[in-house]
Amino acid sequence: MSRIRDSNLRTVVVRRRSARSNEGMHTVEVSTGPLRPADVVAVARHGAKVLLTDAACDAIAEARADIEALAGSDEPVYGISTGFGALATRHIPADRRQDLQRALVRSHAAGAGPRVEDEVVRALMLLRLSTMATGTCGVRLVTAQAYADLLNAGLVPVVREHGSLGCSGDLAPLSHCALAVMGEGEVVDGDRVRPAAEALADHGLKPVVLAEKEGLALINGTEGMLGMLLLALDDLGVLLETADLGAAMSVEGQLGTDRVFASELMALRPHPGQAASAANLRAFLAGSAIVASHRTGDGVVQDAYSLRCSPQVHGAARDTAAHAAGVAERELESAIDNPSVLPDGRLESHGNFHGAPLAYVLDFLAIAVADVAGISERRTDRFLDAARSRGLPPFLADDPGVDSGAMIAQYTQAALVSDLKRLAVPASVDTIPSSAMQEDHVSMGWAAARKLRTAVDALTRVLAIEIMVAARGIDLRAPLAPAPATGAAIARLRTHVPGPGPDRFLAPEIESTTALVRDGSLLAAARSRSRSDGFPTDSVRELGGQPVESGTPGRNHSEEI
Numbered sequence: 001m002s003r004i005r006d007s008n009l010r011t012v013v014v015r016r017r018s019a020r021s022n023e024g025m026h027t028v029e030v031s032t033g034p035l036r037p038a039d040v041v042a043v044a045r046h047g048a049k050v051l052l053t054d055a056a057c058d059a060i061a062e063a064r065a066d067i068e069a070l071a072g073s074d075e076p077v078y079g080i081s082t083g084f085g086a087l088a089t090r091h092i093p094a095d096r097r098q099d100l101q102r103a104l105v106r107s108h109a110a111g112a113g114p115r116v117e118d119e120v121v122r123a124l125m126l127l128r129l130s131t132m133a134t135g136t137c138g139v140r141l142v143t144a145q146a147y148a149d150l151l152n153a154g155l156v157p158v159v160r161e162h163g164s165l166g167c168s169g170d171l172a173p174l175s176h177c178a179l180a181v182m183g184e185g186e187v188v189d190g191d192r193v194r195p196a197a198e199a200l201a202d203h204g205l206k207p208v209v210l211a212e213k214e215g216l217a218l219i220n221g222t223e224g225m226l227g228m229l230l231l232a233l234d235d236l237g238v239l240l241e242t243a244d245l246g247a248a249m250s251v252e253g254q255l256g257t258d259r260v261f262a263s264e265l266m267a268l269r270p271h272p273g274q275a276a277s278a279a280n281l282r283a284f285l286a287g288s289a290i291v292a293s294h295r296t297g298d299g300v301v302q303d304a305y306s307l308r309c310s311p312q313v314h315g316a317a318r319d320t321a322a323h324a325a326g327v328a329e330r331e332l333e334s335a336i337d338n339p340s341v342l343p344d345g346r347l348e349s350h351g352n353f354h355g356a357p358l359a360y361v362l363d364f365l366a367i368a369v370a371d372v373a374g375i376s377e378r379r380t381d382r383f384l385d386a387a388r389s390r391g392l393p394p395f396l397a398d399d400p401g402v403d404s405g406a407m408i409a410q411y412t413q414a415a416l417v418s419d420l421k422r423l424a425v426p427a428s429v430d431t432i433p434s435s436a437m438q439e440d441h442v443s444m445g446w447a448a449a450r451k452l453r454t455a456v457d458a459l460t461r462v463l464a465i466e467i468m469v470a471a472r473g474i475d476l477r478a479p480l481a482p483a484p485a486t487g488a489a490i491a492r493l494r495t496h497v498p499g500p501g502p503d504r505f506l507a508p509e510i511e512s513t514t515a516l517v518r519d520g521s522l523l524a525a526a527r528s529r530s531r532s533d534g535f536p537t538d539s540v541r542e543l544g545g546q547p548v549e550s551g552t553p554g555r556n557h558s559e560e561i
Helices: 037-046 054-071 094-108 118-132 141-153 171-181 196-202 214-219 223-253 272-285 310-332 356-384 407-423 445-475 484-494 507-518 521-529
Strands: 027-030 049-052 112-115 155-157 160-162 186-189 192-195
Touching (some): 049 054, 054 141, 118 141, 141 155, 141 171, 160 171, 272 310, 310 356, 445 484, 445 507, 507 521
Parallel strands (some): 027 049
Antiparallel strands (some): 112 160, 155 186, 186 192
16 A cells, blocks of 8 residues: 555544543554544553554555665665765665664764653654654654554653754654664653663563664654643643633622623624633623623723733633644644655655744744733732722732732742743854764753743733632622532632631642632633533633633623723
């Protein structure tokens, strides 16, 4: 059969083993086409097993036959009978070509610093396996299967944080993975870091002796950048909607209006993310006795920007994430290697390994994340200033003066937001030449991905503090009742974090709230009581859908908008 180049044939199946299976019991079939983002998350985060399909095995075998034919040729072929990078002019005799591949992996596994997270390593291994399955890399089936076996055994190669320039792919991180497949280096096995050779033997796996081109084929891809982008998008699917929940709680607790989120107003500026965010706010605030209490007779003409403009900021971030998701989808459809085996058997060099497409959107997302966190911190601060909180005690303290309330929680937010501004500085505008000026322009996409992971974690904590503070502010509005949705979120929070009272140790409460934000349970609680049926059943991690109208919003404090 010919190797797959037709997008209509690109299929990946996720199969449940039984009706009672949890996420960790899925099997992701890796075929000749692209993985879905959800497949990558299932393997990376939830331990799903992987299986190479027959079509993938056929494509791998056909490409390998082409490589072996080229290896027998007298003509120099990059990656088979030559050195690499600036050493590409050096001819390698046939009896040294296995040494060439092993030496390539050993020398390129030169990362430094802390260990990269297991989920990132599993993602990049799966994505590299998917590229091999396209039949454009020229590896042997035994080598591709070794990647599947390592994933299924739960063995995670030790990859170091620093070393990738995001051009020629993620060379150092992928080399650390290839080294483990060779039985060298280290792997994480459960809660232990072990020599790879020892761990492979204990799991009944044999090290692979690399053949022609295989070392190069295993390390020349953008999978590290792509894996981290997909994981960040998975997180942001929850966090951007949680930001809407936090904004709704802040509007409610600060006696703001929901009239500014009306669909007729959103239609005046038809950005899809803005419409989705405003619909969420309407749904979360529907039925609020607090909002209803000041619909008439209120002298406030307009709410502050941080309340009123939440959909515009959150929506722009959603649209940014949707754009990044489109780039990720195209990258999933790609077969990144250099050189690549073409359908007619030719091996051609090119520049598809350059990480610029990923680097740009990774940087773009960091900007959006920083701004969503910034507006969240501004909403939080308004709760704590008695001059702006509309009747709430200073810092929401039980006994202001004796108690400081949530004063320093906002300091923590401010510190995180300051860090996020630094992390929003693009990495992709930098380049440092390498390999004796042969690789004279690089993407720095790995660095962009690493800082985005840090930024997403910081956003999670900023949103958690807003929700924790807003919940206290809403509680202090009693006996007025919150909306069913925000009330459900507060009830879920109160199973871990007590309500208002004298000062207490806040750090554990921030951590508990952060965990509830991260796992989506606060959002799920709010959704369960929302009056909107426009939330798609399975959209908690979707970025582009627009919830439908959720009921009539309250009127503004006055008729002015």
